[in-house]
Amino acid sequence: MKEITDIIKAYQKATKEKKKTALATVVKVEGSSYRRPGARMLVTEDGQLTGAISGGCLEGDALRKALSAIVQQENKLITYDTTDEDDAKFGVQLGCNGIVHILFEPVIEADELNPIAFLIALQRKRAQAVLATLFSLTDKLQLGTSLLFRNEPVLSTIPKSISDEVIKDIQEVFKNKTSAFKVYEQKTQHIDAFLEFIKPPISLIITGAGNDARPLAEMAYLLGWEVTVIDGRPTHATPQRFANASSILVSKPENVLGQIQIDEQTAFVLMTHNYNYDRELLKYLLATNVPYIGTLGPKKKLLRMLDELDLATQANETRVHGPIGLDIGAETAEEIAVSILAEIKSVFTGASAMFLKEKKKPIHVYELKKINL
Structure with a gap:
């Protein structure tokens, strides 16, 4: 979703500057490729690129194709076959041994149903x-x-x-x-x-506005996640300390749930370093359907909180991730942030978090899947 957000911002800037644009979308992949279907890139008539459709090896030729689409004002489908030696001769080498189909669409500002209009409508509401x-x-x-489409068609130009x-x-x-x-x-x-x-971006709720929460909030923002920071201390939960957070709240544990939205893309990280605050909030969270709860600190701290709350069940111990994060040998706040974000990402995607070199199946689980409805 971050790529789409960046593309919309780039398009709006280009429009103000009276620049023509085209949207490139990976619509189908056969075999291996750096990016999967749904990857997008906006191209302006002066050659500015936002987003990515490959690891960098297709962008040069894609720029030329996008400019052609802009000039001719018509959609174009281009196929890059990296199994074909002729493509390698022309410098189109993905190193992936796959076939990539990319659709180029000129964006006509006067057209109320141009491709960017669909992306703006998609971003307007936090929903699947x-x-x-x-x-x-x-x-x-x-x-x-x-x-x-969201339960019903929102925008459509289908014949x-x-x-x-x-x-x-x-x-x-x-x-x-x-x-x-x-x-x-x-x-x-x-x-x-x-x-x-398309799912909405992960909503990361960080309770605790200490110094160790700042790199976590900033890295999550760079990933395109929606970040909310909550703390009981007004001196810590401030826009100056968390400039890129979507929302900053000063709140007691009992008031937190009434101020936020929880959906199946919501993750909570409890890192206030205030045992009583974390325990109280954990009590309220376990009464919800929030899919991910992580607690900073040793396992015995989590077990103690659950025991004091009389919620020490196997289901709750499985549901709450404590200590939070993947074992990468993290020491600094920045390294711990990487560990936490990697675990949250793996939980939401259902990935194993193993070394990729040890993975027997394709990196992208749907790579060999051809779905016929």
Whole structure:
């Protein structure tokens, strides 16, 4: 989601400066690639790039293709086949041995349903959504970003001839919470669709505004997470100390839950260094469905809190991560922040947090998955 936020900001800046732009989106990958479907990059007519569609090796040629789309004012689908030696001759070398399909869409400001309008509508509300991008691997018809769905269509430019079928498939994607690819038939044309399931960014609630919380808040912001800092001390919970936090609250434990929103992308980190504050807040959190709770400090501290609250069950001990973080030998506040963020990320993605070199399956779990709804 951070990439989308950065793209929107870059587009708005370019618009003020009267610069034309194009949006490049990875719509399909066969084999290995540095970026997966859904990766995006905004290109301005003077060559400024925001976002990324590869590790840097495609951007040079993608710039030329984007400029062509801007000049011709039409969508273009470009395929980069890194298994083809001819691509290597032209300098397009991903080192990944895969085929990458990228859709280039000129962004026409006067068009109220241009691709950036869909991204702005997506960002406007913190909720799960499906974004449909239509293209064709066999025909010239490249419809582009075409539908935003949240329980019902929000924005749509889907052709009426396939609208019902697309929406039916999107409802299934929304239910399964898994992106999918689909092919539709319109008269004699084949329309490919990338139905992208998008979650809101992780909402990180940091209780404790000490010096060790500052690198955690800053690193989470760099990841594009929404950061809230809560502390009972007005001298510590200030915008001067946490400039990039979305929200800063001075609150007692019993008032915290009434001031925040909890959803399935919410993570709490208890690091006030005030035992009574953390224990009280833990009591209220365990009565909610918050999916991640982490406590700073030794395991015996967590077990003591649960015992005093009469909540020392196996389920609660499993649900609460204490001591918080992955074992990376962290010592400094910055290293501890890396450890904490890595654990939270692995929990929300269901990843193993193992060494990648020891992983037997593809790095991206859906790399070999071809979903036909």
